[in-house]
Amino acid sequence: MKWIDGEHILKLNGINHWVRIEGGQHNTIPLVIIHGGPGGNHYTFERIVGPLLSENRTIVYYEQRGCGRSERPVSDEDYSLDFLLKDFKELINWLDTKKVDLLGYSFGGELALEFAYECPEKINKIILSAPSLMNSEIQRLVQITGFMSVANEKLYQQIIDFQRKDISPEKILDKIWEQVDTETVDLFLFENQEIAKKNRMLWEESKLINTGLMMRSLQKHPLPISLMDRLKDIHQRVLIIAGVFDRNTGIPIAKLFLRSLPNSQLVVFDKSAHFPDLEETDKFVHVVREFLDD
Incomplete structure (x- = not known):
């Protein structure tokens, strides 16, 4: 399929989702970017890291229901993982491609693994940047x-x-x-407070607000079987990226994923906290490209 660059509004599972394609002319396996939060958006990523990745790859951004520029569901309860999985499946159907790569950051990393567990036949490679393990001690x-x-x-x-x-x-x-x-x-x-200021400026510029509804819904309706107990069944190649100063999710959680995912590798960024993509952008882009091109 030849993807058309630019913003698209797609009705996925009954909700209008904001989707943006960049680098469609490369016609590579699409790299779907999954934001964190829960309830965040892609505004910062698409202005700093995305343009560099799209120099040689097809990038697909989409903001989850009720997040960023996507429509809110009628009910504040309609943010459960089941809804997010159904939305994602319809996005993949729209892309009309055999497989996609995934890059999830923070909670988006955790969500990427849920997508891979639910529809393994559609996922090629997975990149987890500072992945979270929500609801865990x-x-x-x-x-x-x-x-x-x-x-x-x-x-x-x-x-x-x-x-x-x-x-x-x-x-x-x-x-x-x-x-x-x-x-x-x-x-x-952040370890670098100049980068923190730049990030906060972009947050304010975006005028996009995290309502907290998705976080509350996911905490209220956890899955009966934890993600950690299902990681052994995810066999795609997985790259885990972690900042050595990450005080939010941290090296301990990255190591847990490394130990539990059968085909994974870990790259530690020694100048970064929770956002290696922002604090060590050039290294981040190099490591991601190398992994995808290998």
Whole structure:
């Protein structure tokens, strides 16, 4: 199929989704980019990393239901994984291609693995950048430790007090997110604060807001069998990218995926936190291209 570059509005599973194709003239296996959040968007990625990847590959961006420039479902409950899987299958049908590659960042990495598990015959290779493991105890502990490492004295002491009161990690995180300021969030997500400022500028420029509805729905309706218990059945080649300073998902989660996915490899970025694509863009593009072209 010859893909036409530009923005498209596709009705997938009854919801209008924002889709953008770049590099269609290359006619390669499409690289579908899956954003994180949950509830995020592609605005920053499509302005910094995407144009470099599309120099020699066909890139497909799509924003999940209720995210970014895509339409919100009528019900605030219609964000479950079942809906996201059905949306993705219809996107692949529209692309009319035998296989696609996947690049998912943060929660998008976790979602990419769910897609690969659900329709393995359609997935070629998978790239996970700083993948999350939502609803897991290990991710909560990584995040709490991460916040402690960048917190001011007041926040640090509050976290210590929460732990002494035997408050659960889930509730401690809720309390942290309720009170952290933008400076602390930037320190948490980025090692290079100049890159953090550029990222925040693009967030504000986009005027796109994460409603939090998808996060709440996914937390409310977790799958009966955890993703970790199904990773052994995902046999595609998987590249895992992790920033050594990632305080959000972290090296421990990347190592868990590496150990559990039978055909995976890990590349650690030594100057990055949660966004290697932004903090070490040239290296990120080189590593992704090398993996896809191999």
